[in-house]
Structure formats: C-alpha cells, structure tokens
Amino acid sequence: MARTDRLLDLVQMLRRHRLPVSGEALALELDVSLRTLYRDIATLRAQGADIQGEPGIGYVLKPGFLLPPLMFSEDELEALVLGMRWVARRTGGSLSTAADNALARISAVLPKDLKDQLDSTLLLVGPTVVTDDRAEDITLIRTAIRRERKLLLSYQDASGEPSDRKIWPFALGFFDQVRVIAAWCELRNDFHHFRADRIIRMTAMEERYPKRKNALLKTWRDMQTIGEVI
Amino acid sequence: MARTDRLLDLVQMLRRHRLPVSGEALALELDVSLRTLYRDIATLRAQGADIQGEPGIGYVLKPGFLLPPLMFSEDELEALVLGMRWVARRTGGSLSTAADNALARISAVLPKDLKDQLDSTLLLVGPTVVTDDRAEDITLIRTAIRRERKLLLSYQDASGEPSDRKIWPFALGFFDQVRVIAAWCELRNDFHHFRADRIIRMTAMEERYPKRKNALLKTWRDMQTIGEVI
DNA sequence: GCGCGTACTGACAGATTTTGTCAGTAGTCA
DNA sequence: TGACTACTGACAAAATCTGTCAGTACGCGC
Numbered sequence: 001m002a003r004t005d006r007l008l009d010l011v012q013m014l015r016r017h018r019l020p021v022s023g024e025a026l027a028l029e030l031d032v033s034l035r036t037l038y039r040d041i042a043t044l045r046a047q048g049a050d051i052q053g054e055p056g057i058g059y060v061l062k063p064g065f066l067l068p069p070l071m072f073s074e075d076e077l078e079a080l081v082l083g084m085r086w087v088a089r090r091t092g093g094s095l096s097t098a099a100d101n102a103l104a105r106i107s108a109v110l111p112k113d114l115k116d117q118l119d120s121t122l123l124l125v126g127p128t129v130v131t132d133d134r135a136e137d138i139t140l141i142r143t144a145i146r147r148e149r150k151l152l153l154s155y156q157d158a159s160g161e162p163s164d165r166k167i168w169p170f171a172l173g174f175f176d177q178v179r180v181i182a183a184w185c186e187l188r189n190d191f192h193h194f195r196a197d198r199i200i201r202m203t204a205m206e207e208r209y210p211k212r213k214n215a216l217l218k219t220w221r222d223m224q225t226i227g228e229v230i
Numbered sequence: 231m232a233r234t235d236r237l238l239d240l241v242q243m244l245r246r247h248r249l250p251v252s253g254e255a256l257a258l259e260l261d262v263s264l265r266t267l268y269r270d271i272a273t274l275r276a277q278g279a280d281i282q283g284e285p286g287i288g289y290v291l292k293p294g295f296l297l298p299p300l301m302f303s304e305d306e307l308e309a310l311v312l313g314m315r316w317v318a319r320r321t322g323g324s325l326s327t328a329a330d331n332a333l334a335r336i337s338a339v340l341p342k343d344l345k346d347q348l349d350s351t352l353l354l355v356g357p358t359v360v361t362d363d364r365a366e367d368i369t370l371i372r373t374a375i376r377r378e379r380k381l382l383l384s385y386q387d388a389s390g391e392p393s394d395r396k397i398w399p400f401a402l403g404f405f406d407q408v409r410v411i412a413a414w415c416e417l418r419n420d421f422h423h424f425r426a427d428r429i430i431r432m433t434a435m436e437e438r439y440p441k442r443k444n445a446l447l448k449t450w451r452d453m454q455t456i457g458e459v460i
Numbered sequence: 461g462c463g464c465g466t467a468c469t470g471a472c473a474g475a476t477t478t479t480g481t482c483a484g485t486a487g488t489c490a
Numbered sequence: 491t492g493a494c495t496a497c498t499g500a501c502a503a504a505a506t507c508t509g510t511c512a513g514t515a516c517g518c519g520c
Contacts, residue, residue: 056516
C-alpha cells in the first residue's frame with residue numbers, strides 16, 4: 001500500500017503550498033520520478049481531488065483534504081446523516097451547502113443498499129423557528145473567524161441601545177433560537193457576546209486582529225461564568 | 231488499484247451475509263485464492279474493520295461499512311464537525327456516542343495540522359434546554375424504527391389525558407425543544423405524533439408491524455398538513 | 461517569433477508488489 | 491476421532507508500478 005500512502009502525502013503537500021508548485025518539486029519531495037508524479041496526480045483527480053495544473057506555472061489544490069479508507073458502524077452512519085441534515089437546515093449559506101455536499105459525496109461512493117439506507121434514515125430535523133439573520137452572514141462570520149480578521153458591527157444591545165463596534169470574532173455558537181458571536185470588543189476592551197439577530201449591519205475588514213483565535217478561545221473559556229454558556 | 235477495490239467488495243459481501251461465511255466461499259466469489267483472501271482479511275482488520283473469524287465456523291462482520299478514499303473541502307470539514315457536535319450534545323444514548331466516535335475516527339486519520347484545525351473548529355453548539363426524556367429512550371426508539379417493531383406506550387396527550395397505545399413508529403423528528411415520534415396508532419387507527427416528553431412508559435415489542443417503514447413515511451408525507459411539519 | 465519552464469501522454473523494460481501454490485499448525489463441532 | 495475451518499510462512503509466478511526516454515502542447519518574457 002505504498003502508493004496509497006504516497007497519494008495521501010501528495011495531497012498534504014499540495015495543501016501546504018498556497019502558491020503553485022511545479023511537478024518536479026513535488027516529485028523530488030516524494031522521492032519518485034516526474035512521470036510517476038503525473039500518474040499520481042491523474043489518480044487523485046480520478047478520485048475527485050480538485051487539482052489545477054497549468055503549463056509553465058505548476059499545481060494548485062483547491063482547499064480540501066483526503067480521507068483514507070475508513071470503517072464506520074451503522075450508528076455512526078445514522079449520526080452522520082442526522083448531523084448533516086441539521087447543519088443543512090439550521091445554519092444556512094455555504095455551510096448548509098457544504099453539509100448537503102458532504103452527504104452527497106458519501107452517498108455517491110456507497111453501494112446501492114447502503115445508499116438506500118442512508119437516504120431513508122428516519123431521523124428527521126424539524127423546521128426552525130429562528131428568523132434572525134440572513135444566511136450569507138454566517139459565511140461572512142465564519143470566514144472572519146477562520147482568517148482572524150476584524151469585523152465592524154452596527155449592534156443593538158439588549159436594552160435596544162445602538163452602537164458601532166470593532167470586534168475580534170473567534171467563535172460562533174449555535175443555540176436553539178439564536179446564534180452568538182464570541183469576540184473581543186475593542187470598544188469595551190473585553191470579551192463580549194453578540195447575538196446575530198441584534199446585528200444591524202456587519203462589514204468584514206481586511207485588518208487582522210493581533211491575537212490567535214485559539215488563544216482568545218482559551219482565555220475566554222477560562223473565565224468560567226462565560227465558559228459555561230457554550 | 232485492483233486490490234483496494236476488492237477490499238471494498240469484500241466488506242460489502244460480508245455485510246450481506248448475516249450468518250458466518252467460510253473464507254473459501256468468499257475467495258470463490260472474489261475469484262482469488264484462499265491465501266489471498268486471508269491476506270485481505272488481515273488488511274481490513276488493520277484498517278479497523280471488526281471482522282470476527284472462528285475456526286470451523288467462518289467470518290462475521292460487525293455491522294458497518296467501508297468508505298473508500300474521499301476528498302472533502304474545508305467547508306465540508308466544518309459542517310461535519312459542527313453536525314457531529316450537535317448530535318453528540320443533543321441526542322443522547324448510543325447516537326451521541328456514535329457521533330463522538332465518528333469524529334474521533336476521522337480525526338485519527340488526519341495529518342496533525344488538519345487534526346488541529348478540526349479540534350479547534352470554532353463552531354460551537356449551545357447547551358440544550360430540552361429536559362424531556364432519558365437518553366436511552368432515543369436508542370430504544372431508533373432500534374424499533376430500524377427493525378420495524380411495535381412499541382407499547384403509556385402516553386399523556388396535550389390535554390393531560392393518559393392512554394395506553396400500541397404504535398408503529400417509522401420516524402423520529404428532532405425539534406428545538408422536543409422530539410417527536412411519527413407513528414401509526416393502532417388505537418386511533420391513524421397516523422399520530424407522540425412527543426417524547428409526554429411518554430410515561432415505553433416498551434419495545436418483538437412483534438413486527440405489517441408495513442414497511444418507508445411506505446408509512448411516504449403515505450404520511452403525502453398528507454400535506456402533517457408533511458409540512460417535518 | 462524564440463526560448464524557457466512547465467503540464468501531460470505513450471511505450472517499454474526493470475523494479476516492486478501482489479498472488480497462487482504448497483505445507484503445516486491450531487481451533488471448533490459432531 | 492474426523493471434518494471443517496482460521497491462520498501463517500516460504501517462494502516462485504503473475505500483475506502492477508515505476509523510471510527512462512521521447513515527444514506534444516501551452517503560457518510567459520524577451
């Protein structure tokens with residue numbers, strides 16, 4: 001199974017490089033000939049990897065990762081299906097789409113009888129009563145968190161008082177009725193939660209905030225009164 | 231990649247047989263020698279398949295399935311993580327455990343940097359306000375649905391009136407605050423929803439109900455007023 | 461246009477892996 | 491005990507993978 005493992009390594013290498021890499025460089029790193037590398041690229045593409053190659057430039061992999069062969073139990077299949085259905089119905093934007101796609105991807109490689117079992121999994125997700133925010137905002141928030149970028153908020157707090165805030169978002173909490181951004185607030189100079197349904201306007205900034213999101217989460221979790229919330 | 235494909239086929243074959251199958255029969259069906267089959271079994275076990283083999287008996291696979299190598303996008307990874315977290319926190323019983331396991335399984339095969347990204351996915355699920363039912367009941371209901379077995383219910387309807395019912399459960403709906411069993415009720419001779427928090431006592435019966443759960447679901451969905459609910 | 465760097469393909473022989481055969485051990489059931 | 495089966499080791503044959511070489515095509519800078 002040396003080849004299978006090498007294919008995995010190749011995907012990881014491509015993931016690490018953001019700029020185009022030449023096939024020659026990849027072949028060198030994997031310690032195989034260029035010809036073999038081209039064959040490996042072809043195999044990965046056949047398996048669904050979105051690898052772009054341009055003559056004179058090199059290879060770029062659309063962000064993603066390869067899962068090796070994996071065993072799941074029946075219960076795990078049901079959990080997977082229910083979870084993806086929940087995300088698809090309750091989050092919105094690109095996350096909903098991703099949940100649908102993930103399920104479709106799994107479904108596509110399953111033998112027919114299992115596919116039927118998956119499609120007919122009788123765990124259903126009820127309709128939402130959440131009416132707070134536009135679906136696209138979720139994507140905006142997620143991107144800001146992932147890239148550690150500041151957000152500009154026109155916010156209305158519990159008392160109805162409006163304010164403009166610059167925040168450092170580091171987590172997004174999904175509650176039954178509402179979504180909450182956990183962030184550092186520059187105005188208050190402290191951690192704060194922002195309910196998505198109280199956001200009047202939101203703008204993604206290119207400015208990076210000066211801490212790591214994981215560090216912020218850790219500090220925030222250590223403050224127990226808040227840590228218990230999520 | 232002939233071998234990889236054959237391993238997949240082998241798992242499917244094992245899934246189809248409920249009773250022990252001899253290695254010789256499997257080898258014949260796969261058109262390989264017995265020696266090769268033993269090697270394949272060993273490989274699958276190394277990959278995590280729970281295959282039991284007993285001399286003089288044959289092989290049995292603990293219900294499960296094998297996923298071939300699969301590409302996922304970053305968004306799909308986030309959707310997967312959030313979905314599993316939701317199932318783990320909000321369902322209970324064996325389904326929660328399955329969600330945790332599924333995530334752990336995926337996490338285990340990921341390269342370190344992706345594992346970190348998975349662990350630190352900052353989409354969180356809020357605490358539940360559901361206080362309706364014991365977690366084990368979910369498992370009981372799921373099993374009854376999967377096996378198409380009747381359930382005996384001591385139920386208290388909306389007006390508080392208690393009643394004993396024999397039902398044919400075919401779906402389980404997850405709402406924000408409550409879970410609902412969709413079933414055919416022998417007492418009313420009609421479809422009915424049963425809120426899990428109004429169930430006083432529940433017993434799984436060995437008696438099979440005389441229809442297919444998918445047929446019941448279809449009929450039920452076609453009755454639009456109810457179909458809109460879930 | 462020309463040269464350079466790169467992606468990509470086909471052919472074929474050598475290297476590597478997989479497979480079959482054979483031989484043998486050990487466990488379970490009747 | 492005998493029949494049936496899981497499992498392992500060794501080794502040569504078969505199949506697959508790999509490297510080398512030769513060639514085409516595309517984009518970019520000069």
